[in-house]
Amino acid sequence: MAKGSRQAIPSDRRRQDALRGAGEIPRHIAIIMDGNGRWAKRRGRPRISGHTEGVESVRDIVNACGELGVRYLTVYAFSTENWKRPQDEVSLLMRLLVKALRDETDRLHSNNVCLRVIGDVQALPAEVQGGLRESIRKTAANTGLMLILALSYSGRWDLTEAMRQLARDIAAGRLAPEGVTEEALAARLSTAGIPDPDLLIRTSGELRISNFLLWQLAYTEFHITPKLWPDFRREELYEAIAEYQRRERRFGMVSDQVRPDRGRKGYVRRLLKSVTGP
Numbered sequence: 164m165a166k167g168s169r170q171a172i173p174s175d176r177r178r179q180d181a182l183r184g185a186g187e188i189p190r191h192i193a194i195i196m197d198g199n200g201r202w203a204k205r206r207g208r209p210r211i212s213g214h215t216e217g218v219e220s221v222r223d224i225v226n227a228c229g230e231l232g233v234r235y236l237t238v239y240a241f242s243t244e245n246w247k248r249p250q251d252e253v254s255l256l257m258r259l260l261v262k263a264l265r266d267e268t269d270r271l272h273s274n275n276v277c278l279r280v281i282g283d284v285q286a287l288p289a290e291v292q293g294g295l296r297e298s299i300r301k302t303a304a305n306t307g308l309m310l311i312l313a314l315s316y317s318g319r320w321d322l323t324e325a326m327r328q329l330a331r332d333i334a335a336g337r338l339a340p341e342g343v344t345e346e347a348l349a350a351r352l353s354t355a356g357i358p359d360p361d362l363l364i365r366t367s368g369e370l371r372i373s374n375f376l377l378w379q380l381a382y383t384e385f386h387i388t389p390k391l392w393p394d395f396r397r398e399e400l401y402e403a404i405a406e407y408q409r410r411e412r413r414f415g416m417v418s419d420q421v422r423p424d425r426g427r428k429g430y431v432r433r434l435l436k437s438v439t440g441p
């Protein structure tokens with residue numbers, strides 16, 4: 164097993180059982196992995212060593228999500244904006260991706276993980292595209308966790324592509340303008356068929372979405388942690404899920420509507436009481 168990541172040990176099993184017993188495990192977790200550069204800088208090392216250590220975190224979180232029964236995990240591995248970084252860093256990141264795909268695919272496969280990619284894949288170097296194709300092909304029939312790599316991805320890119328597709332369909336007479344609904348747009352996003360994230364984790368304390376899944380995060384719960392990504396391991400994931408379980412997701416409704424334990428009659432009585440007074 165590679166350093167820094169591990170399979171579940173007995174204390175993990177206990178913690179995972181406790182989380183499952185305490186509430187719902189998020190079906191889809193999305194992660195903005197931030198802070199690799201700062202992690203390296205604090206140690207006086209080159210930025211790439213932060214990214215290398217970041218791969219260890221990805222591995223640990225993928226293992227833990229699989230064990231917990233999370234269905235989808237989307238990681239923001241390279242944004243459209245990241246192309247503007249110094250050329251050296253972009254090349255090293257691409258090489259790291261190729262290496263990670265080469266090193267990890269067998270393990271992903273034996274853990275029943277299915278790999279997918281979202282983003283402008285055509286913009287990636289041929290070697291990365293080849294590695295992705297091979298890993299996706301090999302893991303396509305797996306039925307466990309779906310690991311979705313967001314690569315050369317941005318939310319605006321995704322929305323623009325979907326809108327272009329809608330425009331094409333209208334121009335070709337396949338769709339009436341009235342057919343442009345939320346569902347029609349969602350079906351043309353790169354995440355079509357994948358439920359929206361329940362939980363978004365962002366490391367390194369920044370309070371931004373950074374052009375990630377702009378449409379898909381509409382009702383997602385956010386967990387922002389000061390931990391830098393290379394320090395974010397399964398213990399931090401357990402904490403994030405525990406915090407998620409303490410939240411109440413109302414989707415624009417009021418608390419009593421989303422708490423089945425409190426019944427509709429009780430809701431109406433309490434609503435009237437809140438209007439008329441005790």
Ligand code: FPP
Nearest residue numbers: 196197198199200201214217218221240263
């Ligand atoms: C942000 O940290 C991180 C990235 C831009 C790249 C993330 C990539 C990895 C973790 C490695 C490859 C991933 C996979 C899925 C194999 P930053 O460089 O912006 O950090 P900083 O804000 O401290 O400078």
